[in-house]
Amino acid sequence: MPDDVPTPAIRLRGVSKRFPGAAEDAVAAMDLDVDRGSIVALIGPSGCGKTTTLRMINRLIEPSAGTIEIEGRDVTNQPAMQLRRGIGYVIQQVGLFPHRTIGANIATVPRTLGWDKARIDERVHELAEVVGIDPSMLSRYPDELSGGQQQRVGVARALAADPPVLLMDEPFGAVDPIVRGRLQEELLDLQREVHKTIVLVTHDLDEAVKVADRIALLNVGGVVEQYASPDELLRAPANDFVEEFVGEDRSMRRLALATVGDLSFEPGPVIEVTADPAAGLAVIDQYRTDWLGLIDDEVFLGWVPRDQVVGRRSLAEAERYLPAAQVAPSSTLRSALEVIMTSRTSVAVINDGGRFRGTVTLERIRAGLAGELDGPAERAA
Amino acid sequence: MILLANPNPILRWSWIPQQWTDRIQPALLEHIQLTMLAVGFGFLLSAVLAGIALRYRWTVGPITLFAAFLYTIPSVAFFGVLRTTVLGLSIFTVLIPLTGFTILILVTNILDGFRSVPAAVREAADAMGLSPIRRLLTVEVPVAIPYMINGLRIATVTTVGLVTVAAIVGQGGLGALILDGLRRTFWTPLTIGSVLAIILALTFDLLFVLLRNWLTPWSRARRS
Numbered sequence: 001m002p003d004d005v006p007t008p009a010i011r012l013r014g015v016s017k018r019f020p021g022a023a024e025d026a027v028a029a030m031d032l033d034v035d036r037g038s039i040v041a042l043i044g045p046s047g048c049g050k051t052t053t054l055r056m057i058n059r060l061i062e063p064s065a066g067t068i069e070i071e072g073r074d075v076t077n078q079p080a081m082q083l084r085r086g087i088g089y090v091i092q093q094v095g096l097f098p099h100r101t102i103g104a105n106i107a108t109v110p111r112t113l114g115w116d117k118a119r120i121d122e123r124v125h126e127l128a129e130v131v132g133i134d135p136s137m138l139s140r141y142p143d144e145l146s147g148g149q150q151q152r153v154g155v156a157r158a159l160a161a162d163p164p165v166l167l168m169d170e171p172f173g174a175v176d177p178i179v180r181g182r183l184q185e186e187l188l189d190l191q192r193e194v195h196k197t198i199v200l201v202t203h204d205l206d207e208a209v210k211v212a213d214r215i216a217l218l219n220v221g222g223v224v225e226q227y228a229s230p231d232e233l234l235r236a237p238a239n240d241f242v243e244e245f246v247g248e249d250r251s252m253r254r255l256a257l258a259t260v261g262d263l264s265f266e267p268g269p270v271i272e273v274t275a276d277p278a279a280g281l282a283v284i285d286q287y288r289t290d291w292l293g294l295i296d297d298e299v300f301l302g303w304v305p306r307d308q309v310v311g312r313r314s315l316a317e318a319e320r321y322l323p324a325a326q327v328a329p330s331s332t333l334r335s336a337l338e339v340i341m342t343s344r345t346s347v348a349v350i351n352d353g354g355r356f357r358g359t360v361t362l363e364r365i366r367a368g369l370a371g372e373l374d375g376p377a378e379r380a381a
Numbered sequence: 382m383i384l385l386a387n388p389n390p391i392l393r394w395s396w397i398p399q400q401w402t403d404r405i406q407p408a409l410l411e412h413i414q415l416t417m418l419a420v421g422f423g424f425l426l427s428a429v430l431a432g433i434a435l436r437y438r439w440t441v442g443p444i445t446l447f448a449a450f451l452y453t454i455p456s457v458a459f460f461g462v463l464r465t466t467v468l469g470l471s472i473f474t475v476l477i478p479l480t481g482f483t484i485l486i487l488v489t490n491i492l493d494g495f496r497s498v499p500a501a502v503r504e505a506a507d508a509m510g511l512s513p514i515r516r517l518l519t520v521e522v523p524v525a526i527p528y529m530i531n532g533l534r535i536a537t538v539t540t541v542g543l544v545t546v547a548a549i550v551g552q553g554g555l556g557a558l559i560l561d562g563l564r565r566t567f568w569t570p571l572t573i574g575s576v577l578a579i580i581l582a583l584t585f586d587l588l589f590v591l592l593r594n595w596l597t598p599w600s601r602a603r604r605s
Contacts, residue, residue: 058508060504060507060508080510081510081511081512082510083510084507084508084509084510085509085510087508089505089508089509091501091504091505091508092501093499093500093501094501094505095499095501095502095503095504095505095506096502096505097502097505097506097520097524098499098502098524098599098600099520099523099524099526099597099599099600100599101599108509108511109509109510112509112510112511112515141598141599142599143599157505157509167508
């Protein structure tokens, strides 16, 4: 690695683990770099060592060989307890302390670190707001909360002492799909605020694709088969194992991953409402379509069918159909596709908070998938 | 009318004020004392045994077996043997068996309490950098409290009953009244001894429930 590249936040070199009595390595000589402020998902079939790898980072499991560095510092160079107080940890079963109030649960690490009470109180309230827990819940007990709320508290507890690194082991595995989706969105929102270095174990490819900047796909025995951005993993699987793992519907998964904003915008068959109708006809012919979009400065006014343009003196007089089919730059290509399929014009208008930005067609989406799409990494940046 | 006419009623009320200071109150106090000492020692001993069992897993079997062995000794025989051989008429003659009988109940409940701590809670405690001793005292013990108190409830109610049996070796608290009533076929002391023993057991039980609710406000949330 060249010297001018900044050291990654987490660096694994030749890390392996063989459990006592096991014939094979659970993790075999793994190299992995996690960039500062990025989310990396570890994914793979059961027995691939993804959880073992995660737990070696905070030394809940001691590696058999190799080195793990966090911010350039070997994790074995400090007492495990001290190391762990500087690493957030979130698990599927949450593991909230049932005998402690929500507030006290969140305060666990600050209290261990000996913060004064006022500072702890302030931090607890701040975190409750960050993760969306009502302050009135702070005096309740974990059993009084829903699964989704408990997991939010789990995240708040992990973030309490503001650790630079957050480890998450199937954090959303125990909640129902609707709550899971919401928690994933919240994690991305949160990450835009807190910029942690996050390593997340999941068995859900959709989750990895949705939240991760990079995905490490592991095979049985802790072998990294591919370490790439979600889009690259789906677009260019490194080998048969990866291809089989990501499945035949990987193009569909990419649709859910990429947004309209990832496509290069093109105006489509539209024209200023003040333009000459003849020019309008020319646009219609150029795009080989039956519809002409009218814009007034940056506002999209509506669609006009071809026969309404023919013979008009002014385009403003033509009968317009309101553009029901609209998408935002932040819409996924999947939802854009849905809009296009149900639109009479087969075109979706990109409406960026009231400003017309261009149009999306089936062909644009297909061409986009054929090329390289920006993933959430680009969007978050 | 029938009750008044009966020379040996189930309860002769006038006997109570006559005998309160000399016999009833001392018997009651002795009963309370024996129960508390037996359960107290039993709990301390059980905590140590449970600690050993948790620290060295292989000892769980032997410790449980030992506690079960103590529990199976017929109480009358246990009291009697200690009375006639080694100890004579000492408080330990009854305290040792009474303590021994609580151990099986208390050890198993303490162990159940620690087993009730979810693995995820332990993992979270470790992952947040709690030291093992801090994890034990601030996480595992509090979570195990409802189980421990349930053990104490059963052990105490059982002990209140067993103390009456100890009367046969002359140290039985309220059991002395019961035995006296049986010997003389005079029902009043028997009735008073029995009723007070029942009230005492229920009172201890109630106190433990209150203690549990006070110590574990969080488990009310769980129960509801």
